[in-house]
Amino acid sequence: MNLSLVTPAAVEFHGCVTSVVAPGTEGYLGVLPGHIPLVTSLKPGKLTLVSAGRRRRFEIGAGYLEVTPDSVIVITETANLMREDV
Numbered sequence: 001m002n003l004s005l006v007t008p009a010a011v012e013f014h015g016c017v018t019s020v021v022a023p024g025t026e027g028y029l030g031v032l033p034g035h036i037p038l039v040t041s042l043k044p045g046k047l048t049l050v051s052a053g054r055r056r057r058f059e060i061g062a063g064y065l066e067v068t069p070d071s072v073i074v075i076t077e078t079a080n081l082m083r084e085d086v
Contacts, residue, residue, distance in 0.1 A: 001033050002071040003049060005058065005079055012058065012079040013049070020072050021048040022065050031067055038067040042076060055085040 003020060005013040020031040023045025031038075042065055047058045063076030 001031075003051075003074070004071070005047070005049075005060075005074045005076070007076055007079050012081075013056070015051050017049045017051045017072070019050045020074075021046075022074065023047065023060070024065070029065075031065075031072055034069075035067050037069065038065070040065050042074070046082070047074065047076075047079070055083075056081060057083045 001017060003013060003015065003017040004011060018033070021028055022031070023043050025041045025043050042060065042063045044061050047060045049056050058079045059082050060074070060079045061077030063074060066073045
């Protein structure tokens with residue numbers, strides 16, 4: 001599925017991912033391919049994504065997450081890459 005991580009300043013990440021874990025306001029939530037459509041608010045915390053076998057972790061601000069059948073869009077105030085694992 002495609003992920004777009006967007007802040008007011010830039011598109012911080014855009015690409016194909018196999019999973020996303022995001023800090024929802026009611027707790028962390030995981031998104032895998034085939035997830036049902038969803039729109040939810042996000043609180044500041046850690047966003048983790050897996051792309052091409054690499055795990056990337058971002059520290060994000062408050063925002064929103066939208067899941068469609070083939071994509072995930074994260075709109076947030078800030079996003080800073082914290083760590084990238086192979």
